Amino acid sequence: MSTHKHHTGLIDRYRDRLPVSANTRIISLNEGNTPLIQLYNIPRLIGKDVDIYVKFEGLNPTGSFKDRGMTMAVTKAVEEGSQAIICASTGNTSAAAAAYAARAGIKAFVLIPDGKIAQGKLAQTLMYGAEIIQINGNFDKGMALVKEIADHAPVTIVNSINPYRIDGQKTAAFEIVDDLGFAPDYHCLPVGNAGNITAYWKGYKEYATDRVCSTRPVMCGYQAAGAAPFLAGHPIEDPETIATAIRIGNPQSWDYAWAAQKESGGWFEKFTDEQILAAQKMLSQYEGIFCEPASAASLAGALHDIALGNIPEGSKIVCTLTGNGLKDPDTAIAQCAAAHPVTIEATLDAVKRAILDCL
Numbered sequence: 001m002s003t004h005k006h007h008t009g010l011i012d013r014y015r016d017r018l019p020v021s022a023n024t025r026i027i028s029l030n031e032g033n034t035p036l037i038q039l040y041n042i043p044r045l046i047g048k049d050v051d052i053y054v055k056f057e058g059l060n061p062t063g064s065f066k067d068r069g070m071t072m073a074v075t076k077a078v079e080e081g082s083q084a085i086i087c088a089s090t091g092n093t094s095a096a097a098a099a100y101a102a103r104a105g106i107k108a109f110v111l112i113p114d115g116k117i118a119q120g121k122l123a124q125t126l127m128y129g130a131e132i133i134q135i136n137g138n139f140d141k142g143m144a145l146v147k148e149i150a151d152h153a154p155v156t157i158v159n160s161i162n163p164y165r166i167d168g169q170k171t172a173a174f175e176i177v178d179d180l181g182f183a184p185d186y187h188c189l190p191v192g193n194a195g196n197i198t199a200y201w202k203g204y205k206e207y208a209t210d211r212v213c214s215t216r217p218v219m220c221g222y223q224a225a226g227a228a229p230f231l232a233g234h235p236i237e238d239p240e241t242i243a244t245a246i247r248i249g250n251p252q253s254w255d256y257a258w259a260a261q262k263e264s265g266g267w268f269e270k271f272t273d274e275q276i277l278a279a280q281k282m283l284s285q286y287e288g289i290f291c292e293p294a295s296a297a298s299l300a301g302a303l304h305d306i307a308l309g310n311i312p313e314g315s316k317i318v319c320t321l322t323g324n325g326l327k328d329p330d331t332a333i334a335q336c337a338a339a340h341p342v343t344i345e346a347t348l349d350a351v352k353r354a355i356l357d358c359l
C-alpha cells in the first residue's frame, strides 16, 4: 500500500497550528508544499562555501506566496459569513484574493495602481473574475482607502493587516524546518508591505518555542532602493522600482518587521533595480529558476551579504522567491532584449548555420 499522502493544502497540513476547527469549511487550492531547492551553480560561481536554498513560492496555485495567507483569510471570512473581500494590491495579493474568492463563491474587490502592476497578475485577476478598481495612485493610497471603506461597506479586508493572512504565511517557515530538519542560519526575503517577514518570524519563533527546531534564523529583509522605507527609517512618499510588487512606501507591518529585525539580530538592506534584475537573471541562467523581479531581491541581498562577510562561510541560508517569473513577462523580455531571437529562413542550411555560429 502506498504511504503517499495527497497534499490538500497548508491548512489541512498544519491545522493544529492554525485557527480552524473540525467544522471549518476550508477554502483551498492545495497551496503550500512548495519546493526548497538547493542552489548548485551559484555558490561555485561565487567561490564561497555556503549552502543556499531557495523556497520557490512562485509554484503556489496563483504563482506567489500570497496564496498561503489567502487560503486562511478567505476561509475565516467565509466562516464569519462574509460575502465579499477587498484588498489593495501591487498585483499578487489581488490575483490570490480573486482566485480564492472564486473558489469560495464570494465577491472580490481589488484596488490596483493604474498601469503599475505586471501583466500576468492583471490577466489572472481579470480571469478569476474580481471587480477591479484601478486608482490614480500607488499601493499606499489604495491601502489607505481600503482601510476606510471597510467601515462603509460590508467587505472583509484581506491585506496582511488581517491577522489570518500572517497565520497562513507562517507555514512557509514550518515547511522549511520540516524539509531541512533544522532552521537555517539566515533567512533572506524581499520586504514590501512587511507582512511576509512578520509571518516567517512568527513561524520560526513558534517552532523554536515548541522545540521543533533548536535555533531561529537571522532575518535579512531586502528592499528596492527606490522603495526602501526601512532604510530611510520612516515611510516614504513616492516609492519607485521596476520590481512593482514591492513598490510600497508605507509598510503596514512596520513595527512587526522591526521586531523581527531586532529579535533575530538581522538587518535591512536595499538594492538598485539593476542589482535586482541581475540577480533575477543569474538565478534563471545558472540554476533554471525563474522568479519575478521583487523576489530576486532576496538573492541579491544574500550574495551581497555573503561577499561582505555579514553572512559567513559555512552558513545555511534560505532565500524566499516570493513570486513566479511568468508574472512579469514584459520586464523579462525587455531585460533580454540583447538576446532577442532573430528570424531566419526555414531551411536546414540556415538552421545549421545558426547553431554552428553559437558553438
Ligand code: AN7
Residues within 6 Å of the ligand: 064, 066, 088, 089, 090, 091, 092, 093, 094, 160, 190, 191, 192, 193, 194, 195, 196, 197, 245, 246, 292, 294, 295, 322, 323
Ligand atoms: C512577489 O500583492 O504587497 O513584504 O499587494 O508580490 O509581505 O508585502 C506584494 C508583495 C514580495 C513583499 N514579493 O511582501 C501585493 C503585495 C512579491 C510580492 C512582496 C510582494 P510583503
